[in-house]
Amino acid sequence: MNQKSIILTGGGTAGHVSLNQAIIPSLLKEGYKVHYIGSHDGIEKEIITESFPSIPYHGISSGKLRRYFSMKNFTDPFKIIAGVMQALSIIRKIKPSIIFSKGGFVSVPVVIAAKLAKVPVVIHESDVTPGLANKLALPFASHVFTIFQDTLKYLPENKATCTGSIVRQELFEGNKRVGIESCGFDNSKSVLLVMGGSLGSVVLNDALRSNLPELLVDYNIIHLCGKGNVDKSLDSLKGYKQFDYVTTELPNLLHAADLIVSRAGSNSIYEFLALKKPMLLIPLSASKSRGDQILNAKIFEKLGYAVVLEEEELTKNTFLKSIKRLITQKTEMVQTMENAERPKTPDEMVQLILQFEK
Numbered sequence: 001m002n003q004k005s006i007i008l009t010g011g012g013t014a015g016h017v018s019l020n021q022a023i024i025p026s027l028l029k030e031g032y033k034v035h036y037i038g039s040h041d042g043i044e045k046e047i048i049t050e051s052f053p054s055i056p057y058h059g060i061s062s063g064k065l066r067r068y069f070s071m072k073n074f075t076d077p078f079k080i081i082a083g084v085m086q087a088l089s090i091i092r093k094i095k096p097s098i099i100f101s102k103g104g105f106v107s108v109p110v111v112i113a114a115k116l117a118k119v120p121v122v123i124h125e126s127d128v129t130p131g132l133a134n135k136l137a138l139p140f141a142s143h144v145f146t147i148f149q150d151t152l153k154y155l156p157e158n159k160a161t162c163t164g165s166i167v168r169q170e171l172f173e174g175n176k177r178v179g180i181e182s183c184g185f186d187n188s189k190s191v192l193l194v195m196g197g198s199l200g201s202v203v204l205n206d207a208l209r210s211n212l213p214e215l216l217v218d219y220n221i222i223h224l225c226g227k228g229n230v231d232k233s234l235d236s237l238k239g240y241k242q243f244d245y246v247t248t249e250l251p252n253l254l255h256a257a258d259l260i261v262s263r264a265g266s267n268s269i270y271e272f273l274a275l276k277k278p279m280l281l282i283p284l285s286a287s288k289s290r291g292d293q294i295l296n297a298k299i300f301e302k303l304g305y306a307v308v309l310e311e312e313e314l315t316k317n318t319f320l321k322s323i324k325r326l327i328t329q330k331t332e333m334v335q336t337m338e339n340a341e342r343p344k345t346p347d348e349m350v351q352l353i354l355q356f357e358k
Helices: 018-029 043-051 076-094 107-116 132-140 149-154 169-173 176-183 202-210 212-218 250-256 266-274 292-303 316-338 346-354
Strands: 005-009 033-039 057-060 098-101 121-125 143-146 160-162 190-195 219-224 240-243 259-262 279-281 306-308
Touching: 005 018, 005 076, 005 107, 018 033, 018 043, 018 266, 018 346, 033 043, 033 076, 043 057, 057 076, 076 107, 098 107, 098 346, 107 121, 107 132, 121 132, 143 149, 143 346, 149 160, 169 250, 169 266, 176 219, 176 250, 190 202, 190 250, 202 212, 202 219, 202 316, 212 219, 212 316, 219 250, 259 266, 259 316, 266 279, 266 292, 279 292, 279 316, 292 306, 306 316
Parallel strands: 005 033, 005 098, 033 057, 098 121, 121 143, 143 160, 190 219, 190 259, 219 240, 259 279, 279 306
Antiparallel strands: none
């Protein structure tokens, strides 16, 4: 009997790769040959090839989908068309029984090509409102799964299901001691972890660094500052550890953290919830995004899982005040998180996906 194959796609940010990371071990356990289609040089290539070096990675052309005017809007459609043809060639060669898309601009050519090749596609939408890539891909998909119940009102009733969150097992296997030791912390201070997403956030980085003298009195600080954002002049500062980006070390660092300050991407905040980490969320502003992180953050704040500080209100002083407010709510927040719905396991998610294979 021939081994079945599945193609995964998604990229542009780590959030468009993390669920694929989570389900790959389950798919391998089920006996599937897993392939990944992403961009030639996107973050998804680094994550997948580093985490799963044995999985074939296929790079394709992918134009960026923009909501603003740019001269590249006139040339990128040709990149997307090229990407469709490249993806179609890959799909016809691999002959997968199903394709799973996590979204991001690179996924659009793959989903279109899958339709041309008559291969079923399942899409996953993490945010409250569907992203542009998934909106474009939706007509070509067999089904779409969501994290938020509210998302279903934006999708066709006959091809959408809310699964809730899915958290990769390795996050639960992190080790607090290893995380603390890897940062060189040698005291019993509480640990504050600050992260601005896989690409980093200048405004979060600046807000944290401007408050370092005061925060370091009470906290050891882990700072995931984004690629190219490490400030080497701060390397010798005791109790402060910078990383541009982490992959395999992340579970240990999350377990080391007592409090987390972060953007409000849905994958990340549900991981914090699963680990019961009190969080201060500073969502990407509406002027820089479609507002999905703002909706994510507001839902978590309403449920009692987070304190929220809007980016427009972010200053040196409001940053510090919000952390102090988080500290006062920490105990109650953890208790509320104890009653949250259990996330789906990757094994459970894989079974949901495979029901749509041909």
